[in-house]
Amino acid sequence: MIEIRDVHKSFGSLEVLKGVNLSVEKGEVVSVIGGSGSGKSTLLTCINGLEPINSGTILVDGVEVHAKTTDLNKLRRKIGIVFQQFNAFPHLTVLENVTLAPRKVLGMTKAEAEEIAVKQLTHVGLADKLSVYPGRLSGGQQQRMAIARALAMSPAYVLFDEVTSALDPQLVGEVLDTLKLLANEGMTMICVTHEMSFARDVSDRVAFFHQGVLAEIAPPDEFFTAPQHPQTREFLSNIR
């Protein structure tokens, strides 16, 4: 379970998170929507400790992420994150990209890691690209590889940071299909997204981020048909 309690976060004098509260249960899929620059992506990088916070607490399975005594490297093994910009490692083949962390971080043998990697890459439809370098892949393929790379660590949670925003429109579908597949398998996911149909069809709850706080959070039916917060209504009317 991920519990976010009254989290504040500033970059210099700019406060991007102004008291965020959210808990995500095991097996739940939560989509976070909201305008650009509202702090959605920052929240994700705070959850796995890539960014420090100014106040509040974030607990992952009861462990406080920003406590000084927390072993972040260990904690990050169970929190996968997939970025907007794919972040494929260009000097490694697709298979090496996916096996690297299981081998070097989890200490698996090459054979063990490859077995898992091939399984995950097959899962995302890249079984025929194992020995290819990321530079030869399309954006959609690179992003699916990045998903497989995160999953190869068998994380308990996966955070998706606008994973389709940098893709050509015709490649968005293949990545969203992969996310749907994961959601149906019961993976716990927090997805920052601009894909409203995805948020509606796949999530258990949808959260609306506005001016540094979660203004509204509700199951998708309720959220899209009867939004309570005026800002949510305005946001939804603008994108339709």
Next chain:
Amino acid sequence: MFNYTFQWRQALQKLPLLLDGALVTLQIALMSMAMGIALAVVLAVARNARSRWASAPATAWVEVSRNTPALFQIYMAHFGLGSFGIHLSPYLALLAGITFNNAGYLAETFRGALRAIPGTQLRAARSLGMPSIQAFRLIIMPQMFRIAFLPTTNQMVWAILMTSLGVTVGMNIDLAGVTQDINVRSFRTFEIFAIAAVIYYLIAKSVTLGARLLASRLFRY
């Protein structure tokens, strides 16, 4: 007027001696590069460090090594350290001087290469649970070496040519030293230096070609 008679045969008889010297030259250049690269990685990282205790000495090293003559650096390693009671042989002084120079130049090359790698690469590696040193070694360094490969090859050529400065501190077993020795004994100055120059050229050229071959094997992406 022009009354110098070329005596190539006499000069060419010294070829085995020159080739022995060439081996020493190559040896010093290779060692100074190996140590220079290792030091340069440390310097490049230290220069970017937030702590002044790390960045200041690194900056000083880079500034001095790049903005003073290599000849002076070798002189200092031999005579300069000598006045403090540290006596390096000509061989070691030459090696130390060139290593100092290589490290300074390569540190800047590497620092530039590090800047060219997107910061998100490190974030991606860290988010997979890699400690920072591991992330640097496995993700950042390989990409850095690729970007810096050609300038590093240049530095290797420069290192080979710099070894010739060793004659000024009494180095007499490398190619320049042997050439100079033969010259003062035979006075076949033009021939001996011409042959030595060809050998320098061939060493430098084969390093460049070798590097190109290595690059095509190492960097398949």
